[in-house]
Amino acid sequence: MKKEEVPQDKGNLSNINMKELVYATDEKGNYTTALSTGWEPKTIALSNSIDEISERIAVAKEQVENNERSPIYYFMEVSRMDLSILSSYVGMWQWRVKRDFKPENFKGLSDKVLQKYADAFDISINELKNFKTN
Structure with a gap:
């Protein structure tokens, strides 16, 4: 996924004002890192797992x-x-x-x-x- 497309959904980390480091591609197609506050599918899966x-x-x-x-x-x-x-x-x-x-x-x-x-x-x-x- 492109750096500007990194999800910023409300996730488990947003409750404690933290961000997750993820890999993305920059405008040249090179891998780089980006910060994400969360991603809804991941939040749902994590919540189900904890339950x-x-x-x-x-x-x-x-x-x-x-x-x-x-x-x-x-x-x-x-x-x-x-x-x-x-x-x-x-x-x-x-x-x-x-x-x-x-x-x-x-x-x-x-x-x-x-x-x-x-x-x-x-x-x-x-x-x-x-x-x-x-």
Whole structure:
């Protein structure tokens, strides 16, 4: 897109008076940078994505409250991770991490394993062990 055509729609960044750096072409066809306050399709997609993440976090919280999942699952969602990412962060097989989503397995985890999870979520072991859903 040409530099003068860079969208200046009201976006997520306009609320905090910031602009996004984007690439565009100048009058000679060379790539250059330009500032944009937002682009409506991107704003809609981002908003939809944030809504979906919020819904997944709420479901995870409810599952922990109902003793269907362990706090590890909730913090994975809050941290915007998936099983693959969390598995690589803690250095364990995916099947092992998935097993730790079960409350009965979570209760038997050693502090060493809990520390790996706590480090991945940037929280303390105490916060992980004593997670309150309220």
